[in-house]
Amino acid sequence: MPVYAMLQGPNLNRLGRRDPARYGHRTLPHIQRDVDECADGLGATVLHFQSSHEGDLIDWLHGRQDDEALPLDGGVILNPAGLTRAGWSLRTAVVDTGLPVAIVHLSELHSYGPEPEPDIFLGIANVYIAGAGWRGYRLALEALHGRSEDARRRGSPGSPS
Template sequence: MRIAVLHGPNLNLLGERRPEKYGTATLAEISADVDQTAARFGASAVHFQSNHEGALVDWVHAHRNEIEAIVINPAGLTPVAFSLLDAIRDTGHPFAVVHISQWHALDGRERNDIFATSAAVYLTGAGWHGYALAIEALVFRARPQRELGRDVEVDVVRD
């Protein structure tokens, strides 16, 4: 299973930008953790970050036939990136949304996440570890539990 991991605006500055909210792990460190998690489940990850919605859309279009699932942190694009959301939905692949912080509680402003209702998996506030959790959840959704050597039932529930 090949999983795309997409990072939106300002995430290239993780580790430097507001470490009190987003932690001290860099994007490279997070990507390495995601790669290890994916490998543990017999999957692989391909990473892309851009500060521009159009570049993310172009990447999804160019790679849609090379991937089977998507993990995305749309960051500041979260309430407005309808073209990115459409591109992701148009792949037909399951996708997970990851927000490092509590997206709805940031800066005391009301926030709308247009990705939330379409996501197969939605993780917010788990810090950078949310990416690895999203990989695990997508693999669990895609593969029978016996194939993974597990005897557990996994059901992702959305409100």
């Protein structure tokens, strides 16, 4: 059973209350339950963590990598939120997992103004979803899981296609 990490960056604990016109009315616990239901259907497990502090996200990810009882082996789903332009340490920690990565943004961040918002995580994404709202997390899990299943069938677990 593959185990995925789902990391949420700054302010995502405020979903449902923070700018619902842009980010929707669903709260983070609602989104996590939806992802867990999807994972159950796929025969997978998702471990969730949210913090508004980059170091906490990194420490949690390192702790999951070192957890022999429930090894993180499926991939990382990440919404870097406020760290999108400057979370270089988090980016490095995610790359260092060696796992496939899905980057999720609830809104279409490239539509916020005349200049596209830079996303330092774009270059590490095996899957990149922006603008699908809360459904983007489910899509990300399904996409990562599909990639893992394809790789297992080819005999090379975790390898990108």
